[in-house]
Amino acid sequence: MMIKQTETFAIGESLPWSEVLENLPFNQQGLLPAITQQYDSGEVLMMAWMNRESIEETLATGRVCYFSRSRQKLWRKGETSGQVQHLKEMRLDCDGDTLLLVVDQTGPACHTGRKSCFYNLVKDDKVIVDAEPLIDPQELYGK
Amino acid sequence: MMIKQTETFAIGESLPWSEVLENLPFNQQGLLPAITQQYDSGEVLMMAWMNRESIEETLATGRVCYFSRSRQKLWRKGETSGQVQHLKEMRLDCDGDTLLLVVDQTGPACHTGRKSCFYNLVKDDKVIVDAEPLIDPQELYGK
Numbered sequence: 001m002m003i004k005q006t007e008t009f010a011i012g013e014s015l016p017w018s019e020v021l022e023n024l025p026f027n028q029q030g031l032l033p034a035i036t037q038q039y040d041s042g043e044v045l046m047m048a049w050m051n052r053e054s055i056e057e058t059l060a061t062g063r064v065c066y067f068s069r070s071r072q073k074l075w076r077k078g079e080t081s082g083q084v085q086h087l088k089e090m091r092l093d094c095d096g097d098t099l100l101l102v103v104d105q106t107g108p109a110c111h112t113g114r115k116s117c118f119y120n121l122v123k124d125d126k127v128i129v130d131a132e133p134l135i136d137p138q139e140l141y142g143k
Numbered sequence: 144m145m146i147k148q149t150e151t152f153a154i155g156e157s158l159p160w161s162e163v164l165e166n167l168p169f170n171q172q173g174l175l176p177a178i179t180q181q182y183d184s185g186e187v188l189m190m191a192w193m194n195r196e197s198i199e200e201t202l203a204t205g206r207v208c209y210f211s212r213s214r215q216k217l218w219r220k221g222e223t224s225g226q227v228q229h230l231k232e233m234r235l236d237c238d239g240d241t242l243l244l245v246v247d248q249t250g251p252a253c254h255t256g257r258k259s260c261f262y263n264l265v266k267d268d269k270v271i272v273d274a275e276p277l278i279d280p281q282e283l284y285g286k
Contacts, residue, residue, distance in 0.1 A: 006263055006272050007255045014269040035178050035187055042185025044178055047241040059265065092270065093260040094253055098190040100261045110237055112150045117236035118243045120149055122202065126157040127235065129149050 001025060003096030025097045026052065031067060034099040036109065039088040045109035046117040048075075050099060055090075062087050064101055081140040083107040113137040144168060146239030168240045169195065174210060177242040179252065182231040188252035189260040191218070193242060198233075205230050207244055224283040226250040256280040 002023040006015060026032055031049040038045055048066040050058070054074055057065045064085035068075035078084030089102040110117040113133030121128045145166040149158060169175055174192040181188055191209040193201070197217055200208045207228035211218035221227030232245040253260040256276030264271045 003263060003270070006270065009272040011273055011275050012271065014271040017265055017268045017270050020265075020270045033176055033190060035190060037185075037187055042180075044180055044187065044243055047176060047178060047236065090265040091261040092263040092265065093190065094255055094257075094262070095260075096263070098260075100187055112237055114237075117238075117241075118234040119237070120146060120235040120239070122160055122163075122233040122235065125160045127146070127149065127160055127163045128155065128157040129152040130154055132154050 001096055003092060003094070007094060020092070020096070021052070021055070023096075024052070024055075024092075025095070029069070031069070032097060032099055034066065034101055036064070036085065036101045036103055036105075038105050038115075039102045040104075043116050044118060045085075045103070045105055045115070055099070058087055058101070059090065064103055078106065081107075081111075083109065083140065085109070108134045108140070111137060111140070113140060144239055146235060146237070150237060163235070163239070164195070164198070166239075167195070167198075167235075168238070172212070174212070175240060175242055177209065177244055179207070179228065179244045179246055179248075181248055181258075182245045183247075186259050187261060188228075188246070188248055188258070198242070201230055201244070202233065207246055221249065224250075224254070226252065226283065228252070251277045251283070254280060254283070256283060 030051045034050045035047050036045045051067040054065045054067045064077045066075045084106050085103040091100040108115050113135045114131045119131035121130045173194045177193045178190050179188045194210040197208045197210045207220045209218045227249050228246040234243040251258050256278045257274045262274035264273045
């Protein structure tokens, strides 16, 4: 795997992105998982999937675009809700099989209106909700 | 999907964990992706996979256990390197198909000796390494 070459690189050493992109280990559906994190608070907002086209569009526009597995098409985050994600950094892990998107999220990332999708805390034999919506989801997605 | 019931819950409302666990949407390999985050710095450390058994062991012991896809067995993080992860919180996202593990990581999370696996920054047509090992990986894994 090409990206494995960077394991022994010092800070500042690099590979050409075009060559890394050609060799990314997309799964059988042509996708890689992408973790999305709010740049200033460090909050993990969501996890979604990207194909090659969505990665290229995200880098070109600076606005995050995923690939929707349920709709089988590009999903420009915020295209319905208006809650877009401005890309600050795109990172790859040591195996090159996971992306980390550091973003500035406008409003909530979650379709429930909550800032983050990870509002279900597993604790003491329960799954407890510990965050509330910033916005009523009816307002995000219309009536 | 059972976890979808919590979408409209107020803070503090809950479901029984045993019932949620029974209904988690594991993929065809019986796995869910798990994002791991350092509890105090907020740094995203890694992404790995968990099966039902590894989730239950992690909750029971308070030490993170994944499922290794390459080795097809439980992977008690740190069993070789000594760099264990103490669980602070386990969270589920709105769809219940991704876990967030908030941990206290002993030393580096990455097999390269770096704190986080996400040391490859995509920037200006390059993939640039921007973190260095805390420990020589030779020390972590022996000769």
